[in-house]
Amino acid sequence: MKLNIALLAGDGIGPEVIDQAVKVSNAVAKKFGHEINWTPALTGAAAIDAVGEPYPDETHEVCANADAVLFGAIGHPRFDNDPSAKVRPEQGLLKMRQKLGLFANVRPTFTFPSLIDKSPLKRERIEGTDLIILRELTGGVYFGERGRKDDGNTAFDTMTYQRFEIERLARKGFEMALKRSKKLCCVDKANVLESSRLWRETVQNMEKEYPEVEVSYEFVDAVAMRLVQWPKAYDVIITANLFGDILTDEASVISGSMGLMPSSSVGSKVSLYEPIHGSYPQAAGKNIANPLATVLSAAMLFEDLDLADEAEAIRAVVNKSLAEGVVTEDLAEGGKSFGTSEVGDWLASNL
Amino acid sequence: MKLNIALLAGDGIGPEVIDQAVKVSNAVAKKFGHEINWTPALTGAAAIDAVGEPYPDETHEVCANADAVLFGAIGHPRFDNDPSAKVRPEQGLLKMRQKLGLFANVRPTFTFPSLIDKSPLKRERIEGTDLIILRELTGGVYFGERGRKDDGNTAFDTMTYQRFEIERLARKGFEMALKRSKKLCCVDKANVLESSRLWRETVQNMEKEYPEVEVSYEFVDAVAMRLVQWPKAYDVIITANLFGDILTDEASVISGSMGLMPSSSVGSKVSLYEPIHGSYPQAAGKNIANPLATVLSAAMLFEDLDLADEAEAIRAVVNKSLAEGVVTEDLAEGGKSFGTSEVGDWLASNL
Ligand SMILES: CC(C)[C@H](C(=O)O)[C@@H](O)C(=O)O
Ligand SMILES: CC(C)[C@H](C(=O)O)[C@@H](O)C(=O)O
Numbered sequence: 187m188k189l190n191i192a193l194l195a196g197d198g199i200g201p202e203v204i205d206q207a208v209k210v211s212n213a214v215a216k217k218f219g220h221e222i223n224w225t226p227a228l229t230g231a232a233a234i235d236a237v238g239e240p241y242p243d244e245t246h247e248v249c250a251n252a253d254a255v256l257f258g259a260i261g262h263p264r265f266d267n268d269p270s271a272k273v274r275p276e277q278g279l280l281k282m283r284q285k286l287g288l289f290a291n292v293r294p295t296f297t298f299p300s301l302i303d304k305s306p307l308k309r310e311r312i313e314g315t316d317l318i319i320l321r322e323l324t325g326g327v328y329f330g331e332r333g334r335k336d337d338g339n340t341a342f343d344t345m346t347y348q349r350f351e352i353e354r355l356a357r358k359g360f361e362m363a364l365k366r367s368k369k370l371c372c373v374d375k376a377n378v379l380e381s382s383r384l385w386r387e388t389v390q391n392m393e394k395e396y397p398e399v400e401v402s403y404e405f406v407d408a409v410a411m412r413l414v415q416w417p418k419a420y421d422v423i424i425t426a427n428l429f430g431d432i433l434t435d436e437a438s439v440i441s442g443s444m445g446l447m448p449s450s451s452v453g454s455k456v457s458l459y460e461p462i463h464g465s466y467p468q469a470a471g472k473n474i475a476n477p478l479a480t481v482l483s484a485a486m487l488f489e490d491l492d493l494a495d496e497a498e499a500i501r502a503v504v505n506k507s508l509a510e511g512v513v514t515e516d517l518a519e520g521g522k523s524f525g526t527s528e529v530g531d532w533l534a535s536n537l
Numbered sequence: 538m539k540l541n542i543a544l545l546a547g548d549g550i551g552p553e554v555i556d557q558a559v560k561v562s563n564a565v566a567k568k569f570g571h572e573i574n575w576t577p578a579l580t581g582a583a584a585i586d587a588v589g590e591p592y593p594d595e596t597h598e599v600c601a602n603a604d605a606v607l608f609g610a611i612g613h614p615r616f617d618n619d620p621s622a623k624v625r626p627e628q629g630l631l632k633m634r635q636k637l638g639l640f641a642n643v644r645p646t647f648t649f650p651s652l653i654d655k656s657p658l659k660r661e662r663i664e665g666t667d668l669i670i671l672r673e674l675t676g677g678v679y680f681g682e683r684g685r686k687d688d689g690n691t692a693f694d695t696m697t698y699q700r701f702e703i704e705r706l707a708r709k710g711f712e713m714a715l716k717r718s719k720k721l722c723c724v725d726k727a728n729v730l731e732s733s734r735l736w737r738e739t740v741q742n743m744e745k746e747y748p749e750v751e752v753s754y755e756f757v758d759a760v761a762m763r764l765v766q767w768p769k770a771y772d773v774i775i776t777a778n779l780f781g782d783i784l785t786d787e788a789s790v791i792s793g794s795m796g797l798m799p800s801s802s803v804g805s806k807v808s809l810y811e812p813i814h815g816s817y818p819q820a821a822g823k824n825i826a827n828p829l830a831t832v833l834s835a836a837m838l839f840e841d842l843d844l845a846d847e848a849e850a851i852r853a854v855v856n857k858s859l860a861e862g863v864v865t866e867d868l869a870e871g872g873k874s875f876g877t878s879e880v881g882d883w884l885a886s887n888l
Contacts, residue, residue, distance in 0.1 A: 276728045306766050311657045327696060332731040339700040341735035345678060346693040375779070377627045380683040384692035410787040414765055415657050428726070432783055436761040 187220045189491070192252035194245070196230040197275060198465025199475035199526075200258025206477035206530025207256060207484040210503070213534040214488065214496045225252065229282070230275040230465075231262035240278025246285055254487050255286075255458040258480065259465035283323050288451035288458055289351070290358050291321040292486075293434045295417070297441045300508050301517065305442030307414065312440055317420040318366075319437055320359045321430025323451055325351045326381070328427045347381045347426065352388040358452070359424035360396045369421035371402045373409045373429055385426065406433070413437055438462055445476035445516050446504075448483035450490065457490055459483040473525040476514040478504055481533060503537050538571045540842070543603035545596070547581040548626060549816025550826035550877075551609025557828035557881025558607060558835045561854070564885040565839065565847045576603065580633070581611035581626040581816070591629025597636055605838050606637075606809040609831065610816035634674050639802035639809055640702070641709050642672040643837075644785045646768070648792045651859050652868065656793030658765065663791055668771040669717075670788055671710045672781025674802055676702045677732070679778045698732045698777065703739040709803070710775035711747045720772035722753045724760045724780055736777065757784070764788055789813055796827035796867050797855075799834035801841065808841055810834040824876040827865040829855055832884060854888050 193208065195201040208224060215222045227245040234240050240260070249255045260275045282288070296316045302309055330344030356372070363370040372389045374382035386403055393401050404412075406429045412419060413433065417440050425433060438444050444463050451458040461479030469475045481504060489497035507513065512532045515523035524532070544559070546552040559575060566573045578596040585591050591611070600606045611626045633639070647667045653660055681695030707723070714721040723740045725733035737754055744752050755763075757780045763770060764784065768791050776784060789795050795814050802809040812830030820826045832855060840848035858864065863883045866874035875883070 274728070280729075306659055306662045307657050308659060328729055330693070334731065334735075336699070338735075340697060341732040342681070342695055342697040343730045343732050344693055344695055346691060348687070349690040375782075377625070378631075378679055379694045380685065381692040381694050384685075384689075407782045407786040410761065410783045411790050414787065414790045429783075431726075431758045432761045432780075435758040436765065436787065439762050439765045 187493070189215070189220060189222045189254070190252045191222055191224055191487070192249045192255040193224045193226045194229045194249070194255060194257045195226065195232075196258040196260045196465065197232055197262050198259050198467040198470045200230075200260070200465055202470070202473065202475050202526050203461060203477040203480040204256065204258040206526060206533070207480040209530045209534040210481050210500060210537070211484045213537045214499055217499065217537055218493070218496050220493075220496075229257075229278050230260035231265065233278060234273055234275065238273065240273060240275045241281040241285070246282070249282070249286055249456060249458075252456060253491065255456060256484060256487060257458050257460035259461070259463070261465040261467075263467050280328060283451065284329065286456060286458065287324060287453040289322065289324045289454070290355055290452040291323045291430060291434070292450045292452060293319045293321065293437065293447070293462065295319070295437045295440055295447065298443055298446065298508060301441070301443045301446070303442075305440060307440060307442070311415070312417060315417040315440055317417060317423065317437070318362060319423045319425065319430060319434050320355060320362065321425055321434055322351065322355045322427045326427035345379065345381050345428070347384055349384065349388050352385050353392065356389050356392055356424055359422050360392065360399055363399045363422040364396065367421040368399050369402070370399050371404055371409075371420055371423045373404055373406050373423055373425040373433065375406050375429075376403070377405060381426070389424070409433060410436060413440070434462070444479075445514070446478045446482065448479050448486050450483070450486045452490075459487040473527060474515055475526050476516050477526050477530055499537055503533050506536060507533055538844070540566070540571060540573045540605070541603045542573055542575055542838070543600045543606040544575045544577045545580045545600070545606060545608045546577065546583075547609040547611045547816065548583055548613050549610050549818045549821045551581070551611070551816055553821070553824065553826050553877050554812060554828040554831040555607065555609040557877060557884070558831040560881045560885040561832050561851060561888070562835045564888045565850055568850065568888055569844070569847050580608075580629050582613035582616065584629060585624055585626065589624065591624060591626045592632040592636070597633070600633070600637055600807060600809075603807060605807060605842065607835060607838060608809050608811035610812065610814070612816040612818075614818050631679065634802065635680065637807055637809065638675060638804040640673065640675045640805070641706055641803040642674045642781060642785070643801045643803060644670045644672065644788065644798070644813065646670070646788045646791055646798065649794055649797065649859060652792070652794045652797070654793075656791060658791060658793070662766070663768060666768040666791055668768060668774065668788070669713060670774045670776065670781060670785045671706060671713065672776060672785055673702065673706045673778045677778035696730065696732050696779070698735055700735065700739055703736050704743065707740050707743055707775055710773050711743065711750055714750045714773040715747065718772040719750050720753070721750050722755055722760075722771055722774045724755055724757050724774055724776040724784065726757050726780075727754070728756060732777070740775070760784060761787060764791070785813070795830075796865070797829045797833065799830050799837050801834070801837045803841075810838040824878060825866055826877050827867050828877050828881050850888055854884050857887060858884055
């Protein structure tokens, strides 16, 4: 197979972790007889510096024409300390999601047996956790009308959803649940919000198409609580953009291994794969960042392109590196640790 | 002192836990030479059944004319399973908050040394946690315009804030921080929402009035993560209605003792005090509910009426009951446990 992959390294540790995922992907491609054509393109602060725009049109062209996008991270502290900055890296992220139509953010949360004690949660609460949060990514309050009134003294944002947006996301949730434990939880705030009532109504109407799937409806505040109390209660969660933003970050703590958590953002034409850890600027350029989340994101990429064996090979070598202690310092528990690129090299040559 | 307190027992375990708080409050009043005049009034499902309205006008009159309101809980499963129910207990809650102008929900989160191992979080992560979340309670997306368009296929909710609403809440946060560790964290989503940018702007403008307070600004998704990772990082958090709804519930897990967590909802004229645990219908009528959160809410009531010694006396007797194992079954660890009313009696007579 010939694969065209757009490569957006982005900011902070992005370039370093992306390099390792490329190494590992190339090694997998070689092993299974594929050819990968990588096309790098600019995003984030790096793109602002180069062309004044966090998601330039040329980058969009590259992504739109690729089979998939592998993404590092976006964000730079320079912008965080300046809330009035006109152009911000995050705008690139939102523009990219919208222009590529990446409507579903898929965030698995699971535990690694050897790392379970790194979690702030007690072992018995999280052992065996295996859930997926499916966050709607191109609608809701992120993309509704917003502005000021009343001499700037009143600000508003509009949370809005159309039935087809909910249906599209929910359908993906039902399909995923079918392949897993057949449990779907729709998370909303239907006791207050009209948009949540439309979510509930839409999902309820779809239930009859998936009689095997057991559907539950929970309020976002209760889920924020239960996710920490008993994450094993959940299998597939579907939720709106803003709720998903909050709950996926909260869930990332469960495993205690944020450096290992991959994600995908699925579109109807092209999908994007990225680690959830962000640009982590303090570690940039030091060859200490953990590349595993990006490597596991590449595994999700292969899987979605129907290359399940390739994905499995990546996951297996990642597990092997953990078992043999070929890890970056965040996982080394004071023991011997390896650099970002050394871990990448080891993974590529042990596939 | 003569106190007029409105008594809203509400639904589920509400009446049972309220009874104990009344016993304890009366015992405190007797000890310190006060007189309490309790005026019961209907709310929630109980009020819907009696007069077809979850927050009747007569109830509002009672509350508006009281020195304080002591509240049990609202909500009944009968309504949860019927999302189309026209009149719902929750509407009473929202109407009450709005009509009484309860603009600030105050939710302390702290740990009890003897109960710390009940938390799903590891002891070293939470020991010494002592934070307060101040949630804006009468604005934001809870009270903005909402509805349907496009034949019911598009739903919208409006998240809106006025500068004075933010200022009023923030001022309370600054004042609280001054009396505590002098750290204030404003939690928002200013990288996306205009209303959050107004929050940030408003709080930034107030900083110079409180030079002693160290103010930080964090995004709600990051806080959802850090609250679980390291709650000790926080002292006073101020945030919008919806974010506060989610974060306060999440924070309630930290202590592992939700049955003990009190809250107040502060208005400019009258304030309301309630346990955070809700109506817990499964336990209603069984004399097993833990009354301590309601008793500790009464302590907050006394404190806010400048009766600090009275508040302290209540907290002391609660601690004594925990130390001596006079507890309901949720805290008994399989050992001897007491009924709701027995715990109330013990507290009242051991003051
Ligand atoms: C950076 C920010 C705009 C973004 C979001 O809120 O979606 C981020 O938090 C995320 O979850 O990818
Ligand atoms: C019942 C519901 C409307 C309410 C809210 O969202 O405010 C509740 O969750 C709370 O936090 O008191």
